[in-house]
Amino acid sequence: QIQLVQSRREVKKPGASVKVSCKTSGYKFTSYGVSWVRQAPGQGLEWMGWISTSKGDRNYAQKFQGRVTMATDTSTNTVFMELRSLTFDDTAVYYCARDARTPKISVISDYWGQGTLVTISS
Amino acid sequence: SFVLTQPPSLSVAPGQTARIACGGNDLGSRSVHWYQQKPGQAPVVVVYDDSDRPSGIPDRFSGSKSGNTATLIINRAEAGDEADYHCQVWDNSRAHPVFGGGTQLTVL
Numbered sequence: 001q002i003q004l005v006q007s008r009r010e011v012k013k014p015g016a017s018v019k020v021s022c023k024t025s026g027y028k029f030t031s032y033g034v035s036w037v038r039q040a041p042g043q044g045l046e047w048m049g050w051i052s053t054s055k056g057d058r059n060y061a062q063k064f065q066g067r068v069t070m071a072t073d074t075s076t077n078t079v080f081m082e083l084r085s086l087t088f089d090d091t092a093v094y095y096c097a098r099d100a101r102t103p104k105i106s107v108i109s110d111y112w113g114q115g116t117l118v119t120i121s122s
Numbered sequence: 123s124f125v126l127t128q129p130p131s132l133s134v135a136p137g138q139t140a141r142i143a144c145g146g147n148d149l150g151s152r153s154v155h156w157y158q159q160k161p162g163q164a165p166v167v168v169v170y171d172d173s174d175r176p177s178g179i180p181d182r183f184s185g186s187k188s189g190n191t192a193t194l195i196i197n198r199a200e201a202g203d204e205a206d207y208h209c210q211v212w213d214n215s216r217a218h219p220v221f222g223g224g225t226q227l228t229v230l
Contacts, residue, residue, distance in 0.1 A: 035219070045157075045165065045208055045221040059217050095164055106153035106169040106212045107219065112164035 002026035004034075004096055004113035011119045012086050019082040020116045022096030029077040030054040035109055036070065036081045038092040039122045046092075050099065051079060091120045096116075124148075124213050126222035133228045140196040142225045144209030147190060152211040154192035156185060159206045159224075168207075169194060199229045 007021040022034065022111045036048040049060035051070040058070055079096055094116045097109035126146045134140040134225065144154060154172050157165035167176050169185035182197045196203055209222040 015224075019206070021137055044224040047221065049220050050218065061218065094206075097164075102153060102155075102171045103174070105152045106168050106171060108155045108210070109157075109165070109219070110167055110176070112166075115164055 002098070002111050004092075006096060006112055006113040006116045009117040009119070011121055013122055014087055014120055016086050017082060017084040018086060018118050019080055020094050020096075022079045022081070022113050022116070024077045024079070024098070027098075029074060034070075034072075034079045035097050035099050036068075037095045037097055037109070039095070039115075040089070040092040043092075048081070048094075053079065086118075086120050088120050091118065093117050094120075104113060123216070124169040124211070124220045126209055126211065126220055128207075128209060128222040128225045130223070131226045131228065133230065134196075134199045136200060136229055137198055140194075140199050140203070140227055140229075142196075142207050142209075142227065143192055143193040144192045144194070144222050146211065146220075146222075149187065149192060149211070154187060155186065155210045156183075156194045157208045157210065159208065160204075165208060186204075196227075199227075201229050203227060204229050 003025050005023045010018050012018050030053050035050045045117040051058050056106045071080045096113040100110045156169040158168045159165040168179050168183045172187045173185040184195045186193050206224045208224045213220050
């Protein structure tokens with residue numbers, strides 16, 4: 001079955017960096033791009049960016065430009081997201097999600113990781 | 123940038139029909155998708171392309187759209203339907219998804 005398994009929770013200090021991994025299985029890794037979406041406590045879903053698992057193309061949300069890097073490792077079917085210069089506002093659950101085209105040529109995130117809680121604390 | 127608007131919360135009695143709205147400019151020309159998110163869990167697609175249902179989603183869940191408003195309809199609401207529901211469209215010009223703010227559904 002299709003699975004996206006993320007790394008464990010993290011606690012970081014302000015100014016530090018965090019790297020979250022997302023190991024995929026159950027489908028052809030290079031056939032689907034992966035998005036990262038975060039959710040601050042009590043808030044909605046916020047898209048951070050997307051990476052192509054076949055070509056390595058990236059599309060980052062303007063809000064995170066210069067502070068986020070996404071990468072893939074095709075040998076382990078894993079996607080990574082690194083966020084730098086962390087502030088208290090970055091405390092959130094971070095999700096990876098597989099993106100798929102729909103019949104009406106839109107895009108949905110059809111499978112999601114379990115989420116990784118990143119807490120920024122001094 | 124494109125904005126989707128949802129009511130923050132909605133309450134419905136068990137067995138009744140819940141209708142969760144999602145509004146946005148030019149929504150009529152975009153496919154709308156809906157996610158259900160239960161506490162402590164990742165989102166799950168319950169409706170995609172306005173009104174289609176993934177396999178495994180009960181037919182009590184359906185979607186409709188009229189003009190610039192899309193609606194997720196949950197018939198015969200159950201306690202197990204309590205969750206946050208998020209609508210989403212794809213912004214072609216910026217090549218990224220846009221999410222609504224989410225609606226917390228209470229069944230009581």
